[in-house]
Amino acid sequence: MNEFWAGVLSSVAASCMLAVLGWTLSPTARRRAKRVILKGANAGVLDTFKSQREAGGEIAKHLAGAREIRVLAGRGNELQRETFQALWDGGDRRDVKILLPDPERSGPGSWIDDHQQEAIAYDGGQGDRMIAESIRNNVEYVKNRVGRLDPAQVALYDFPAIGRIVLTEDLAFITPYSDRRHGADSPCVMVASGHALYDFADRIFVKFQQASRQI
Template sequence: MNEFWAGVVSSVVVSAAFSLLGWVASPSARLRVRRMLLKSMNAEIVERFETQRSAAAEIAARLAGAQEVRILAGRGNELQRDTFRALWAQADRKELKILLPDPESSGPGTWIDDHQQEALAYDGGQGDRMIEENIRSNVQYVRNRVARLERAEVRLYDLPIVARLIITEKWAFITPYSDRRHGADSPCVMVKSGNPVYELAERMFAQFQKASRVP
């Protein structure tokens, strides 16, 4: 009976603590406090970022400390930006696998064209095969980056462009793509290994990899 009431009191205290998080002014402070509370309950940590863009600093930090990195991207533009600077600086010490759409599988009726038409619905500047050209540029950039790396691999997939995945041995960042906004403006979820959503991300990456080709 005492254990029952101890559990009830603990749940009430934790609930109250989460309510008080709203009074913490700094978003980073709220994030730290929330993680401490979750850890105290032995809970699997799940974080939700309002946009993929707002997750950039957290992604960069997790990539810097990772030994294994798997990336499934829709275009790969961010691979040339600050989020991945630390990754490229340490790439020779990591096992790295990157999947990008196959720019050779483009044109009317293809998955790249499908993605292009979705983009046109929310951004009128996305016409004239712009996504295809973005992908070609990013594929070449990544190939240049990994050319002398022994444990790096780039492959191209011809499948629906539905999400961005960044997976390390400890964490996964998942951005489901929408037909109403850019990926950078879409919510991003961070999950810890052992979480079923982490396992889903791993399985999705593995299936895309199986259906991909070496450029």
């Protein structure tokens, strides 16, 4: 019971301090201070971002020092961009696993087509088979890159594009996808290992991996 009330008081204290910071610090300083306070209060959710795009710099920073990296992507475009450059740089890493949709399972009635129809509804520049072709290009890019990493695994899944998960041994970056906007514009949350959301993201990755075909 004492541990319960200690947790409650820590959360209340953290909330009060964050409210004060909102009035006194610049946005950058406020974000840094917020993480220190949340970490000190043993809060599992370390930060939230208005968009996946906004989280890119933070993801890149943590990938650079990670020894274990797992990525579940809905299309994989950002794997070719600066956010994931540290992933391809190699380093002293135990494991790299990447899961992408299976472009060969596209077509009418497929989950990729379902995703495509959602995209057409909110982006007038989208058209039939564009997502499948984009995934094919990203799969080829990742295959070429992974050939230079050891150990590394790439697998393809046939499931709904529900979001993006980036996992290291310490953190999870979780972006739930909406049917009304691009994934890059969707909110992202950074969660510490040991938190229920981290465990949930880890479980989703494992389940998707078990049902994927390795390439």
